[in-house]
Amino acid sequence: MVLELKGDKKEYDKALGYLKKEKVRIQNLSKDVTRDEEKCTHCGLCVAICPVSAFEVEAASREVAFHDDKCIACEMCVKVCPYKAMEVKF
């Protein structure tokens, strides 16, 4: 099951505490999606496909930044990246 939790830190911690008390195993998805910086060519294909805008073209360098804190692990970028730079590790 994938859950998105929002709120201030106190409420967030309370929610996590409740889930742990109920013996729900918690895994932070955003940390499981990684980009291999050696493989990424900043081609930009992943930018338009990401549903939560976790990729951003930096104006000055034209490089694609990856904001893993926004990622919901949908794996769309893994499928489209022609250089296999995106990886999901569950």
Ligand code: SF4
């Ligand atoms: S599609 Fe792959 S190579 Fe292209 S910018 Fe995204 S992660 Fe980098």
Ligand code: SF4
């Ligand atoms: S896995 Fe999905 S949400 Fe995460 S960066 Fe890739 S396209 Fe965006």
